[in-house]
């Protein structure tokens with residue numbers, strides 16, 4: 622049996638609004654990511670990276686083109702199917718952490734488990750410990766540093782052991798040392814649990830952690846490039 626890729630994107634187009642000249646964010650993007658692979662996607666601001674992640678996550682719909690996640694065609698799944706897939710099979714790490722401010726670190730992670738019907742406090746505590754935040758569970762996001770908040774966001778994404786983690790500028794808000802720690806952690810957890818990781822970034826830092834490096838230019842994924850090329 623041939624295993625299907627975790628992500629398969631074919632000739633993907635996204636136009637925001639109906640002005641033909643402006644707002645075309647994706648212009649025929651193609652992408653395949655296998656199980657367990659860590660891929661970094663580089664591109665300048667406005668090149669279409671976040672648009673692509675949102676479409677893969679089923680948070681928005683393409684103008685045309687095919688998206689399969691975990692072997693399932695997002696269009697055929699319908700809204701309810703996409704929500705279900707997102708909850709059970711996908712983890713997210715956003716640029717600005719996106720923790721719920723009225724919930725503690727522990728509650729943010731626990732909620733992720735509740736949403737998939739596995740409300741196990743021990744698993745939530747273990748996920749926090751795995752990102753080095755043992756004892757910080759009762760703290761609210763505003764009582765944590767940027768790096769700690771991002772680690773809570775990682776704990777929240779990994780706790781359900783999804784097939785795929787999508788990370789949009791996971792180090793965007795962090796200094797270099799903290800950014801490296803966060804990437805180390807993310808890469809390690811994904812490797813240990815055979816999760817695929819797609820990281821979107823415009824900083825070279827990220828590329829050392831990836832098996833494969835892609836570049837996005839004007840809504841198209843153009844080339845497979847090397848770490849050295851990015852850092853030049």
Ligand SMILES: Nc1ncnc2c1ncn2[C@@H]1O[C@H](COP(=O)(O)OP(=O)(O)OP(=O)(O)O)[C@@H](O)[C@H]1O
Pocket residue numbers: 637638644645646664665666667668669670671672673823
């Ligand atoms: N909701 C929207 N409505 C209209 N245009 C949008 C919308 N979201 C994004 N765009 C446009 O689509 C293009 C791609 O945006 P996108 O956010 O995907 O870029 P990006 O590569 O993530 O950039 P950055 O590195 O700055 O985060 C940009 O020209 C942007 O202005």
Ligand SMILES: [Mg+2]
Pocket residue numbers: 670671672789
């Ligand atoms: Mg973006």
